[in-house]
Amino acid sequence: MTEDRNFRSHYYEKVGFRGVEEKKSLQILLKDDPLDDQKLAVFCQRFPVPVMYRQLVWKVLLGILPVHQSVHQFVWNQRTQQCNDLQRSLKVMNIINDETSEAEVIFKMFLLQEGLLPLEDENLHDIEDSIISLDVATATCDMTEDFDDAYWLAFRIYQLREKHADLLETMPSSFISYLTKEDPVLYEHLEALKCVKRLPYQKWFQSLFSSVFPVSTVERIWDRFIGGSCKFLVFVAIAIFLTYKMQLINTKKQQDLLKFLEKLPCDHCDVILMKASELWEKYGCTKAELL
Known part of the structure; x- marks a missing residue:
């Protein structure tokens, strides 16, 4: 069986379909409910995650969404509401406005949620690694089309980096x-x-x-x-x-x-x-x- 798989993998790569079997394997994993986060983690370490599944896989592994797919929509609605509340709070405090870049908004939302937001905006860059954190936020904005996705991915990646x-x-x-x-x-x-x-x-x-x-x-x-x-x-x-x-x-x-x-x-x-x-x-x- 192993030799057969190796032959097929070699053939797929020769004809330009590298990763076909890996994609099918991931599709099978994503049919489970609950999802097996350990198997998903192993997949991420061994293979590039197909673009169409990347956000879902990342959200599960980062704890943004639970392993139980039946409650994904409910949990995501709560995440979206929390995101809206954070943005509204920053606007009320005059800390962000329509001219503030998305990456900076994300970073300030993270600081607010973690209780680290300075009262004076000029003190923002005194925070260790602020520029680097803005780079991470900029990357998540570039990776996603939805602001809420960008925020939650950046937030959890900040936490994982701290871990x-x-x-x-x-x-x-x-x-x-x-x-x-x-x-x-x-x-x-x-x-x-x-x-x-x-x-x-x-x-x-x-x-x-x-x-x-x-x-x-x-x-x-x-x-x-x-x-x-x-x-x-x-x-x-x-x-x-x-x-x-x-x-x-x-x-x-x-x-x-x-x-x-x-x-x-x-x-x-x-x-x-x-x-x-x-x-x-x-x-x-x-x-x-x-x-």
Whole structure:
């Protein structure tokens, strides 16, 4: 049976229908009531989620919607009402208006809901990671057509990021460890330019790459993150450096190298994700994070 599946998978990829079987598997999972969130999480870690199902899968895994599909509409009505109440409160307090960007509205709604909203608007940027949080909100706005969807996805992703705060803090050291193993020559070059401590990977990790890649690529990274693989972010960073190794090696000034990394070209996103997946599997994270 396994050999038959492998043959069919290979055939589908050859004729341009890569992921056909995975899509069918997800469709089967989504027929269950209640949904099996553990199986959905495993799917997210192993395969890109088809666009037409992504929001539903994310909402279930993020706890926006319950696993019982029979009550989805009722719960979503409550979520929508809560969203409306938050917006109305901010307008009454003159904290937002019709000119406020959607991303900023989402961030302020999150702060209000969490009891963290400063009384003075000028103090908003004193909040740690405010710019990064706005990047996340901007990404969810770009991913969705409905504001309520954008808000609840951003809100839960903020919470998930906080849940993994300790792990996110250790990622720079994990990055250095893995890069040293994968390409010691590249690492030595970064050390020679005294770049290692100034690399933008901390911003990359905290923003979940929302400020780095096009939204279509960010969605595929978030599939893994929302599915439970926080460590996948480290391998995305490693893959960036391996993909652009020649440009980095040929850059002889620290300032030029950092400038290149601050605004990466968007022409190798698929290659980067493929390399990140290979590294994730190579270092055993497949088994460790799916347990």
